[in-house]
Every structure is written in C-alpha cells, then in structure tokens.
Amino acid sequence: MGRAxxxxxxFLRQNPPIRQSPNSHIRNLSIESKETSQLCSDFxxxxxxxxxxxxxxxQTLLSDFPSFNFNDPKFFHQVLEHQNNVxxxxxxxxxxxxxxxxSADLDSCSALFDSLVEAKACKVAMDFLDHTGFSPDPGxxxxxxxxxxxxxxxxxxxxxxPKLKEMxxxxxxxxxxxxxxxxxxxxxxxxxxxxxxxxxxxxxxxNVDAETVGYLIQAFCNDxxxxxxYQLLRQVLEEGLEPGNVAFNKLIxxxxxxxxxxxxxxxxxxMVARNCAPDRYTYQEVINGLCKSGMMLEGYRVFNDIKERGxxxxxxxxxxxxxxxxxxxxxxILMIISEQGYVAEGSEQGYVAEGSEQGYLAEGLQWFIExxxxxxxxxxxxxxRLVQCLSQNDRLLASCCLRDATGTLQITMKQSRxxx
Numbered sequence: 001m002g003r004a005x006x007x008x009x010x011f012l013r014q015n016p017p018i019r020q021s022p023n024s025h026i027r028n029l030s031i032e033s034k035e036t037s038q039l040c041s042d043f044x045x046x047x048x049x050x051x052x053x054x055x056x057x058x059q060t061l062l063s064d065f066p067s068f069n070f071n072d073p074k075f076f077h078q079v080l081e082h083q084n085n086v087x088x089x090x091x092x093x094x095x096x097x098x099x100x101x102x103s104a105d106l107d108s109c110s111a112l113f114d115s116l117v118e119a120k121a122c123k124v125a126m127d128f129l130d131h132t133g134f135s136p137d138p139g140x141x142x143x144x145x146x147x148x149x150x151x152x153x154x155x156x157x158x159x160x161x162p163k164l165k166e167m168x169x170x171x172x173x174x175x176x177x178x179x180x181x182x183x184x185x186x187x188x189x190x191x192x193x194x195x196x197x198x199x200x201x202x203x204x205x206x207n208v209d210a211e212t213v214g215y216l217i218q219a220f221c222n223d224x225x226x227x228x229x230y231q232l233l234r235q236v237l238e239e240g241l242e243p244g245n246v247a248f249n250k251l252i253x254x255x256x257x258x259x260x261x262x263x264x265x266x267x268x269x270x271m272v273a274r275n276c277a278p279d280r281y282t283y284q285e286v287i288n289g290l291c292k293s294g295m296m297l298e299g300y301r302v303f304n305d306i307k308e309r310g311x312x313x314x315x316x317x318x319x320x321x322x323x324x325x326x327x328x329x330x331x332x333i334l335m336i337i338s339e340q341g342y343v344a345e346g347s348e349q350g351y352v353a354e355g356s357e358q359g360y361l362a363e364g365l366q367w368f369i370e371x372x373x374x375x376x377x378x379x380x381x382x383x384x385r386l387v388q389c390l391s392q393n394d395r396l397l398a399s400c401c402l403r404d405a406t407g408t409l410q411i412t413m414k415q416s417r418x419x420x
Contacts, residue, residue: 040074040075040078041078041082043068043075044075044078044079044081044082045082047061047079047092048079048082048083048084048088050064051083051088051091051092052083052085052088058091058095061095062099070096070099070100071096071099071100071101073105073108076092076093076096076108077105077107077108077111079092080108080111080112080115086112086115086116086118086119086121087119087121087124089112089115090112090116090124090128093112109132109134110134110136110137110140112128113125113128113129113134113136113140113144114136114140114143116128117140117143117144117147118143120147120150120151122144122147122148122151122153122156123153125144125147126156138164138167138169138171141160141163141164141167142164142171142172142174142175144160145157145160145161145171145175145178145179146174146175146178148160148182149178149179149181149182149183150178150182152182152185152186153182154179154182154183154186154188154191155188155191157178157179157182158179158191158194158195161179161198165202170202170203170204171204172204172207173204173207173208173209173211173212176195176199176204176212177209177211177212177215179195180192180195180196180212180215180216180219181215183195183219184215184218184219184222187222189219189222189223192215192216192219193219196216209241210236210241210242210243210244211243211244213232213233213236213241213243213247214243214244214246214247216229216232217229217232217233217243217247217250217251218246218247218250220232221250221251221253221254224254226251226254226255226258229247229250229251229254230251230263233247233248233251237270237274242274242276244276245271245276245278245279245281245282248267248270248271248276248278248282249279249281249282249285251263251267252264252267252268252282252285252286252289253285253288253289255267255289256285256286256288256289256290256292256293257289257292259289259293264286264289268282268286280306283302283305283306286299286302287299287302287303290302
C-alpha cells in the first residue's frame, strides 16, 4: 500500500495543475504510456475511496492534492469506472462543476446517466438532465422511459416519449409495452388508452405483440369493460396470439365477480386447449370468486382440485377457505383440512380466531394447541379473540390459562371486562 501511494505521489508531481483562464476550453490530460495510465487509474481508485469514506471530502480534496488537475474529462471517466456508487459519482460531478468551469465529455455524461437509470434512480436522472441539458441517445432514452414506468412515474415517461419522435425514432415495442404496463399497474387506464392511440398513429403498431394485447385486456378489465376485453381475447386467439395467464386471470376474476361462471368455465377450458395451463393464481381467483359469492362448497371442490393437479395452495387460498367455511358453519370440512395437514403456515391464526367466533371453540382450541406444538407464535389479535370467545362462553378457567400464557410468550394484551 505504501509503495502504491508513493507511485501516486510521483504521478502527481509529474502532472501539475494546468493554468487556465476561467473561460478557456478544457484540456485533456496526456497519458503517454501504460505506466502513466496505470498510475492515473490507481489515483482514481484512491480518490474514489476518499469520496466513499471521508466525511465532507468536498472541502478538503483540493487541499489534499494541490498539485493535481481534477478538471480533466479523462480522469473523470476513470472515477466513473472505479466508483461503485453512482450517487457518489454524481456528487463528484457536481463538485467539479462548483470548483471548475468543468464540461464533461459526451461519453462521461452518457455513462453517468446510464448508470443512474440502471440503478433505478429515476428522479435523480431527471434532475441530471435538467441540470446539464444533456441529450441522451435514443437507446438511453428508451431505457430511461422503461425505468420511469417501472418506478410508477408513467406520466413522466409519456412526457419523454416525444423526444424519440424528434430524433426520428419510433421506439421498440418493449418500451411501449413497458409504458402500457406502468399505466395499468397504477390504474391509469386513461394513460394506457392515450398511449395506444399514439401507437396506432406511429409505425410501432405494426410490432404489437401478445404482451401488448395482454395489457390492453387488463385495461379493459380495470375499466369494468369485461365484454370488450373478452372480445379482444377471442379476436387475438383467432389470429394466433396468446396474451398469457395474467390476461386470462384478470378476465376470470372479473367474470367471477359478476357470477358469470359459464364464462369462467369457458376461459379455463380455453387455457387448457391452448396449452396455457391455469396456474395457482388462476385457481385463486376462482376460489375467491366462489367463496365471496357464497358458493363455499364449490370453492372447496376447486381447492381440492388444485392439490390434485400438483399445485400447493398458498396462504391466501387457505385464508379465503377458512373464513368462508367458518362463516357458513362448515367446521367439519375445516377439521378434515387440518387433519390432512393442509393448513398453510400463516393461515393458522385465521383458523383459530374465525372458528372460535363462529362457536367452534373446541376446534379453535385444538388448532391453537397444534400451533404451540409446532412452535408457531400466535399473533396478539388471535390471543385476544380466542380469550374473549372463551370468556363469553363461560370458559373462564381456559380463558385465565390462556391469559397467563401471554407472559411466557411475551405478548401484551389489552384488558376487557368481557374477559372476566
């Protein structure tokens, strides 16, 4: 390390600061040999380390190295290359601007901007463009648009799209799909339709693919226009495009809410026929729809079907079934589920609380004991609801025992007269 620092000092002595008038153009550091280039790289690493580790380095960097000319685009590029934190690189960039009449070269600005986009620092990248007036190339702009959409800044992304047109570029379908997905995710279907209108007016409409169609179907569903979404699906299927499970699942969820189970059945059969196998999310929408419509037994049959098809029901599936079956008094079915070991981790709390409140105290206590045996810590709410149910049903001894157990499990419960 001492030898490396000695070499850096030699390098600094060989490269004194270049005297310039405030308005003179930047002069590049001349790197004439591999040895000098290596020394420059080593010094850049040392500066990067100082920036990472030294507080308020901006106030001391010039005095620490008074003989070195930091006002050099080549050295700035070296710092960008070795600095592993793009925000620190940007901080160094602004420091240069405040201490020199610094004008970074196009390649350095492009590298810094692309690094900010890659790091998903959208708003920082936006400020960088405003501060520098830098105009990225079309590829960088497309990546920037995709980044904005991924971060939920869809309106800002749409504001950047015209820059592509100014450059005579339509943009890839990937970029437009990214914008459509962003609009759908933030439930701004008005922006999605605005984007699609612009796509129709440009050359990019010729490249519309299954992904594009999937997002449009989702937009129809979000707008409550299930029939239009379904019609679009039938149309593109005839043309050989398959919009994927997400679009199918969105339609299935919508038709479940409308209790149009004939259409749901048709969509499921279409998925199978198209080798687009229903996944756990597809079945989840069906189960949720059936249970919320009061068709608990039908939901339970689908619940069993997904296990037979090799899917492992998740916590949402279990919680939905638990709440629904307790609410219609189907405690016996839930006991079968628990005896078969089908209650997923995370849904035990609902099993205990819902069952106890529906009058299935014995079953609720049994499952509570099983939770403790499995070393699963009950939630505070589960404790409170179970103790309250026991107290209301004159099971005072059991209620007191449970309350005493809260100290062992380090759970603090609020008191209620209903417990006594």
